[in-house]
Amino acid sequence: MSLNKVENLLTELLARKLNETFNAQEPLFGLQGQLLESPKDEAFGDISTSVALKLAAILKRSPRDIAKEIVAWLYKEIAVSSLKTSIEKIDIAGAGFINFYLSKEYFYSLLKEAISSESPFMGQAKKDRRVLVEFVSANPTGPLSVAHGRQAAVGDALCNVLKYAGYELTREYYLNDEGNQINILGKSIALRLQELKGERIEFPEDHYQGEYIIDLAKELYQARDEGRGTRDEGPWTRDEERETRDDGRETIGERRWTIDDCRDYGVKRILEIIKKELEDFGVRFDAWYSQASLQKSGKIEETLALLRSKGFIYDQDSAVWFASTKFGDDKDRVVIKSDGSYTYLAPDIAYHQDKFRRGFDWLVNLWGPDHHGYIGRMKAAVEALGREKEALNVVIVQLATLYKDGKVVSMSTRRGEYVTLRQVIDEVGVDAGRFFFLMRRTDSHLDFDLELAKKQSSENPVYYIQYAHARIANILAHAGIAPAQIKNADMSLLKEKEELSLLKAIAHFESCLKIAEIQLDPYCVSTYLQALAESFHRFYDLHRVLVDDVPLKTARLSLILGCKTVIAAALKLLGVSAPEKM
């Protein structure tokens, strides 16, 4: 029986007692009011509850007195329930806390489970929800920045966690391949191209000024000069050019790239760069959704017509509005401007409608903090489309503040002044980089000191964890005992304090996964791993695994094998490698 199940059964029992005897209703144990908590000190047992304290004020009785009554009742009930072998004793401590102590036998059974598969405590498949997770979705106007790196790391890990929990899931990147920013990209490249030809240009401040723009312009410039590489290069190659080229080099040399050519080429090349960066960072998307194709499909008009038929769209001041206030938004929002063009919201509503149409019933979006104000209107749109508000979850991924030599690095995409994901990969490495991004709560600021991460990489927490894994691998390599034999170990020989702590730490992987799923935040996996590694290192320091006593040796091997299995599985969720040697 899993740890979660034990807690569920206990909760049921308690709730029943509270209802029957004390007539305690919702305020006490409904919704947020979790009945059970995990004590921070091992001395207080494995699970505890403070209901007696909470009831005391209402019933005007002493909390310990209430606790006594509850505990006596629980003993009777547990004796005839499936919890019988899992719960060893129940204590009353302090002002009236009720502490549950799980039996060693129960933890041995969990260890057995941990070593039985490479994906311990994996959730059973839930078929009731198909989830689409959309993240990164950076405009293809430049290489990915550190901020996108964090989104990539968090999004990918979150997907791994949800998949592990049993959800059917798709990773999607929304590609903003048209609109103002893209047009400016085209103009920026075209201007640099003119510059290369020796023309005098004035480069507007709102254009992209990064070096990579000049590189792209050079590529186009050379393609003209050398007359190469244009035929199969995709949408930006135009028919008339092919004809021209058949005539020979000189004619090609006179080819002039239009702004549209520059734009299309830029988007295509930058997208290649982005895909490569993500791949090198270990993040793979299942789908790339093009805004331009959405625009062409007619789905935007269709969706707006649908909303209009429902009465959520109206005309005013020669613009078209979405009545988002009907769903709790602060004010109504424009979807078609008075000049006839769409705001960003229009394609976005259509895009989300399309997600639903494709059969996803749970949408998770990872957005930057600048989109915070956007959540209300998107949720309104989801409701207007006839879905539950809960069908959309928006996870705000806070920015990472970068430090270099102790100073904040200011960043601007437009000026091309920013630290790229590529730099993080090159300088810090994928393992340390991904782990670093996941070390803080996703919605809280993250300080990332590049120099420090680089210089002190050996003291990065990720190595602490990987080291535990490598240490175990080394012991197992020297063990001289077959894996099958380890799996049949007599675990009851594990009774030292550090052995039991490690045993419990391993079992708590399941609770950790549950929290990550509920909070939609994989960061707790990183803190869990640190605790697990610490538990192992302590055990290692005080007890020798490869002792002469073969049964004990085998039991300890099963313990560290369980630890290794869980470390590897958890690191995999974070996208960090679990080395056998380092």
Next chain:
RNA sequence: GCGCCUGUGGCCCAACGGAUAGGGCAGCAGCCUCCGAAGCUGCUGGUGCAGGUUCAAUUCCUGCCAGGCGCACCA
């Protein structure tokens, strides 16, 4: 001006309203004839300010102070 987030030892962060506020870095003192010292053990040191609610407040409420972010017919 309106809204959101954050104030915890010298630095970076933890703590469903619960039990003695935890950990890392930096500093100091120890631990390898023995499975990997990228490890372990010990010491020093903290809840921005003022009220309120509660048996119990770092957590919830109010005000103030300090920092960050968002407030478009921009994307």
